[in-house]
Amino acid sequence: GETVKIPFEADNWGIYGLGSIYSSFGVQVTDLDGNNLYLPLEEGQTGIVRIIDDFLDLEAVKRGGREVELTLRENLYDDPLELNLEVGNVYETKSIPLRVAPGSKYRVDSVAYDWSQFFTYDYKAEWVYSLIVDNTLAADTVWVNIRPYEKAVRRVRFSIPGQVMPADYYTTILGNPLPEVAIPDVEGGKPVMRDTRATFSLGEQDLPAGLDKNFSARVPVLAGKKMEVGVYVSVENYSVPFTLHCSNPDNGRTRTFSGKLASDRPYDYFYTRTDLTHTDEE
DSSP: OOOEEEOOOOSSEEEEEOOOOSOOOOOOEEEETBBOSOOOOTTTTEEEEEEESSSEEEEESSSSSEEEEEEEEEEEESOOEEEEEEEEEESEEEEOOOOOOOOOOOEEEEEEEOOOOOEEEEEEEEEEEEEEEEETOOSEEEEEOTTTTTTOEEEEEOOOOOOOOOOOHHHHOOOOSSSSOOOEETTTEEEEEEEOEEEOOSSEEEEOOOTTTOOEEEEEOOOTTEEEEEEEEEEEEEEEEEEEEEOOOOOOOEEEEEEEEEEEEEEEEEEEEETTTTTTTT
């Protein structure tokens, strides 16, 4: 937000470029009133040369021939950037090295959900595992223990429509690790806000399902039977649009990210028994 002024001993110069030999930045050039211009700014020509992208906002302003003003409005990169301001005329050019310090990341102020578009259903089932029990030679029923919740997790996904950004896009803006935000649970088919939180990440993440991983149930296999026991969990699913509101404590700028949150949470189990007694003979 502060401006640094670089003095010149003469006024026969213009701005030829602003950028880095290591990275490609888009440059916006205007006059002092905001009308579009093009590089170079010639001798005697005033104007503004500005790098502005998702992570960097730096401008060089030439109001006259005796100085150039540099203002860093935002730098979200993790490390200082090495840039160059190219100045000169038809006879000679000079490169002024600039070291641009990183600033603060954006922080999450709030997350808003559009409850009018909240959708949930609980008639989804997922296969956990199967086992085959051969009790054909026994005279009594055998009982098999199953543990349906042993690997149960709640899967949460934030998604944002449009162009798929690289993995470091959101960490550059919001920091690493990415922030956690409050997400809803479901009670009686309705969304409720408790203390559940998830990382704002576009990759699928696993949260505790709130089930006893050591829980076991007994399944009977009758004497003389060979059976396949299939173990399943019932899954509660929901989706809801969200808007993440963020701000930068250094410059007061705000950003929003909008998309959809989806959640799959196991909440019950069931099993199936398939009779395989005569399959070997067939």
